[in-house]
Amino acid sequence: MNISRQDVLRVAELANLELTEGEIETYASQLASILSFCEKLNDLDTANVEPLAQVLEAGAGTRPSQQDVMAAQHLRPDSPRDAKVIADVVRHAPDAVEAPVPYFRVPKVIDRGNEG
Amino acid sequence: MTAAPTSAGWTVSSIRSALEARKVSARELTRDFYARIEAENPRLNAFLALSPERAYAQADAIDAKVARGEPLPPLAGVPVAIKDVLSTRGTETTAGSKILQGYVPPYDATALERLDRAGAIFLGKTNCDEFAMGSSNENSAYGPVHNPVDLDRVPGGSSGGSAAAVAAGLAVITLGTDTGGSIRQPGALCGVPALMPTYGRVSRYGLIAFASSLDRIGPFARTVEDVARIMEVIAGRDPLDATSAGHPVPSYTAQLNEPVKGLRLGIPAEYFGEGLDPAVREKVERGVARLAEMGCVPAPIAMRHTAYAIPTYYLVATAEASSNLARFDGVRYGLRVPGGTLGEMYRKTRGQGFGAEVKRRIMLGTYALSAGYYDAYYLKAQKVRALIKSDFDRAFEQVDLILTPTSPVTAFKLGERTADPLAMYLADIYTVTGSLAGVTGISVPCGKVCGRLPVGLQIIGPHFEEGRVLRLARAFEAAGGFDL
Numbered sequence: 001m002n003i004s005r006q007d008v009l010r011v012a013e014l015a016n017l018e019l020t021e022g023e024i025e026t027y028a029s030q031l032a033s034i035l036s037f038c039e040k041l042n043d044l045d046t047a048n049v050e051p052l053a054q055v056l057e058a059g060a061g062t063r064p065s066q067q068d069v070m071a072a073q074h075l076r077p078d079s080p081r082d083a084k085v086i087a088d089v090v091r092h093a094p095d096a097v098e099a100p101v102p103y104f105r106v107p108k109v110i111d112r113g114n115e116g
Numbered sequence: 117m118t119a120a121p122t123s124a125g126w127t128v129s130s131i132r133s134a135l136e137a138r139k140v141s142a143r144e145l146t147r148d149f150y151a152r153i154e155a156e157n158p159r160l161n162a163f164l165a166l167s168p169e170r171a172y173a174q175a176d177a178i179d180a181k182v183a184r185g186e187p188l189p190p191l192a193g194v195p196v197a198i199k200d201v202l203s204t205r206g207t208e209t210t211a212g213s214k215i216l217q218g219y220v221p222p223y224d225a226t227a228l229e230r231l232d233r234a235g236a237i238f239l240g241k242t243n244c245d246e247f248a249m250g251s252s253n254e255n256s257a258y259g260p261v262h263n264p265v266d267l268d269r270v271p272g273g274s275s276g277g278s279a280a281a282v283a284a285g286l287a288v289i290t291l292g293t294d295t296g297g298s299i300r301q302p303g304a305l306c307g308v309p310a311l312m313p314t315y316g317r318v319s320r321y322g323l324i325a326f327a328s329s330l331d332r333i334g335p336f337a338r339t340v341e342d343v344a345r346i347m348e349v350i351a352g353r354d355p356l357d358a359t360s361a362g363h364p365v366p367s368y369t370a371q372l373n374e375p376v377k378g379l380r381l382g383i384p385a386e387y388f389g390e391g392l393d394p395a396v397r398e399k400v401e402r403g404v405a406r407l408a409e410m411g412c413v414p415a416p417i418a419m420r421h422t423a424y425a426i427p428t429y430y431l432v433a434t435a436e437a438s439s440n441l442a443r444f445d446g447v448r449y450g451l452r453v454p455g456g457t458l459g460e461m462y463r464k465t466r467g468q469g470f471g472a473e474v475k476r477r478i479m480l481g482t483y484a485l486s487a488g489y490y491d492a493y494y495l496k497a498q499k500v501r502a503l504i505k506s507d508f509d510r511a512f513e514q515v516d517l518i519l520t521p522t523s524p525v526t527a528f529k530l531g532e533r534t535a536d537p538l539a540m541y542l543a544d545i546y547t548v549t550g551s552l553a554g555v556t557g558i559s560v561p562c563g564k565v566c567g568r569l570p571v572g573l574q575i576i577g578p579h580f581e582e583g584r585v586l587r588l589a590r591a592f593e594a595a596g597g598f599d600l
Contacts, residue, residue: 010486011479011483015438016459017466017475018467027475027479031480034430034541037538040424041427041497041500046499051498051502052498055315055579056315056361076355088220089222092219094448094452107457107461108457109458
């Protein structure tokens with residue numbers, strides 16, 4: 001298994017990570033060795049196996065028979081409630097405006113060509 | 117003051133009796149524990165933040181109840197500490213990462229809220245591997261925790277601070293989290309009982325997510341009874357976590373002393389093979405023999421996909437982590453490294469804010485989910501996960517519980533394994549299986565190697581059978597198994 005410099009840069013871009021030259025080299029060799037180790041999974045024939053994303057069924061432990069699907073899946077009505085945390089959240093943000101309307105401030109995202 | 121000279125001997129029930137008999141006040145207890153933390157933490161580094169205002173306010177509320185002769189809540193006056201990946205209102209929560217330095221959550225995790233309501237005294241936050249990613253606590257951005265049994269050795273990870281705090285008597289109970297072994301393995305290496313509950317048994321609301329299909333919150337304590345008492349408080353359905361299970365929470369303490377005679381204990385050969393330290397094997401085998409003397413029935417079982425668990429775990433967990441950790445971008449909380457554009461700000465913040473292991477796992481997970489590789493890695497791992505879970509389903513048709521070593525080795529030296537990430541991953545070889553299957557498991561002490569380094573015995577039970585797991589653990593403790 002070989003992981004090229006280009007592979008590392010492509011993944012780092014997808015993950016929004018700025019890496020140093022040293023990290024690019026280290027991760028190329030470490031990812032290669034970890035992924036080679038993972039190829040062991042190919043020893044197993046899984047053609048007829050359903051992938052498992054979650055060990056418990058939604059609504060485990062409830063009795064869905066007399067409940068609707070929403071209750072069985074522990075869903076609640078999509079109605080807003082006031083968490084009363086906005087001021088707290090904004091106060092601890094790296095760069096935010098508290099009043100009159102609270103918002104987070106970020107570098108400009110328009111007029112930057114292909115950046116964003 | 118009539119409190120015990122060291123805080124190490126307290127349990128939930130001894131604190132309760134002492135409070136009721138007015139032999140100690142909750143305020144005195146709190147002061148004693150903070151004094152002990154102040155004395156011991158400089159060499160252990162188990163605590164990252166303390167919350168004395170909140171602790172003393174709670175202590176005074178408990179003392180007022182005692183003074184008025186009111187009934188005390190179940191964990192009245194019990195000093196607890198919480199792993200730093202759990203959100204704590206008003207107390208800095210960093211997840212062991214630089215990227216969250218200075219972050220103060222506006223709310224409590226449900227698990228803490230329940231401890232709080234039960235009268236526990238929240239002392240502070242315990243150190244851990246960054247975002248719970250590690251097996252030695254050496255990935256914390258705030259320095260490693262030192263194992264109280266030997267300061268040159270790791271406490272295990274990722275909940276190393278929580279394990280060390282209980283082992284050193286700096287808290288009576290702590291909460292940790294377990295994604296691939298992060299409660300059980302440090303429990304084993306520090307020599308304290310440590311329970312991973314069934315997936316969904318304890319609400320994850322307020323937990324800074326690592327791998328959402330695997331993450332569990334669970335307790336460390338000095339005694340199995342205390343583990344059971346904590347579970348009665350923190351387990352149960354929470355409307356704020358849609359994956360929390362609605363199964364009724366039984367009285368775990370009521371089941372503790374039920375007989376264990378006749379329990380069938382599966383011993384999987386796959387957990388006793390290459391890589392297992394012979395000294396650990398010897399202790400675990402003696403532990404199994406002790407249980408057999410007590411009338412339990414050990415039986416060999418096969419769990420044939422065990423060897424595939426580490427690669428499966430590291431693909432599933434890193435894929436989920438790469439998605440969960442996308443939220444740390446310098447916009448809403450913690451660190452921001454300025455950049456000329458939004459994209460540059462994201463990349464610099466994440467590049468400088470995350471540590472080496474976290475970036476490695478984000479890279480691995482992103483790769484496993486990326487176009488062209490998804491089927492070969494992530495989907496394949498999810499299929500093998502199904503096979504690993506079916507190993508457990510089949511085993512539990514034949515046996516009541518499964519017994520294995522918790523960790524293949526005892527506490528290793530700081531720095532010994534940091535050079536090779538793959539070698540570190542193999543420390544989780546006996547714990548990731550149960551994580552992938554969603555079952556419950558406890559690590560209990562099972563003697564010491566060289567009279568010093570603790571060995572952990574892992575007792576694994578089916579989904580929602582914490583009561584059975586705790587019952588065997590309690591019987592083992594009562595029979596002197598912890599000191600084999």
